Amino acid sequence: MARGASGNDPGMVYIPGDKFEPFDTSAKSAKEKPEKKPTVFIGSFLLDVYPITNRDYLKFVKGRAEWRKTKVKRIFADTHYLQGWASDLNIGNLNLKSPVTQVSWFAATAYCASINKDLPTTNQLEFALLDSGRSQNEIKQKILAWYGEPNRQKLPLVGADGPNGYGVHDLAALVWEWTQDFGSFLSTSDSRENGKDGNLFCGNGSQLGNAADYAAFMRYSFRASLKANYTTANLGFRCAKEVKNETK
Numbered sequence: 546m547a548r549g550a551s552g553n554d555p556g557m558v559y560i561p562g563d564k565f566e567p568f569d570t571s572a573k574s575a576k577e578k579p580e581k582k583p584t585v586f587i588g589s590f591l592l593d594v595y596p597i598t599n600r601d602y603l604k605f606v607k608g609r610a611e612w613r614k615t616k617v618k619r620i621f622a623d624t625h626y627l628q629g630w631a632s633d634l635n636i637g638n639l640n641l642k643s644p645v646t647q648v649s650w651f652a653a654t655a656y657c658a659s660i661n662k663d664l665p666t667t668n669q670l671e672f673a674l675l676d677s678g679r680s681q682n683e684i685k686q687k688i689l690a691w692y693g694e695p696n697r698q699k700l701p702l703v704g705a706d707g708p709n710g711y712g713v714h715d716l717a718a719l720v721w722e723w724t725q726d727f728g729s730f731l732s733t734s735d736s737r738e739n740g741k742d743g744n745l746f747c748g749n750g751s752q753l754g755n756a757a758d759y760a761a762f763m764r765y766s767f768r769a770s771l772k773a774n775y776t777t778a779n780l781g782f783r784c785a786k787e788v789k790n791e792t793k
Contacts, residue, residue: 665785
């Protein structure tokens with residue numbers, strides 16, 4: 546299968562599997578084997594071209610009342626859930642084509658499951674951002690500049706940033722994104738011990754080098770503070786799907 550839009554879902558792109566060095570800020574691993582980086586194989590997968598939009602999420606909550614702003618249980622989303630929306634079925638002054646934010650990990654997982662998809666793993670999202678090594682310095686600088694900006698009252702529309710080499714838009718400097726895995730990639734061995742299984746991680750822009758990478762360090766520190774029911778104004782998501790039974 547070639548790169549580009551998936552024949553099964555025109556809203557997704559195919560990303561071929563390959564070897565990958567996960568970002569590892571573990572003080573223990575850096576001390577014990579500083580010269581050796583872990584390598585894993587990322588299987589081929591499909592990834593949404595764009596982050597999920599307010600339009601997409603509005604359609605979801607119309608059919609799933611339990612995920613509406615006033616209906617969701619606090620165990621699944623904090624009090625800031627869909628805070629910018631005027632009501633359960635009214636997004637207020639937000640743009641339908643902007644990425645949905647103020648959604649919890651539970652909500653994002655439920656959305657993807659409703660269309661037979663999953664949240665991407667951290668490694669999948671990082672692998673997509675790494676983009677076979679293309680333009681990594683430019684991506685890093687873009688994300689660092691984004692950190693320096695004040696929080697926007699209104700987010701830009703999805704797709705404003707051009708696609709990367711795989712055809713994926715908005716992987717850097719639009720919103721951070723939830724991933725399905727948690728309890729890993731903490732900044733130190735101490736935080737790994739104290740984080741327990743309540744920590745969940747978003748992945749946008751998270752594979753940019755090594756533990757000395759300031760931009761990546763800041764992102765991983767932010768992830769360490771998240772729990773599954775947390776929501777923030779710059780945290781969204783997109784969906785993924787594994788490619789099964791593919792001949793290598």
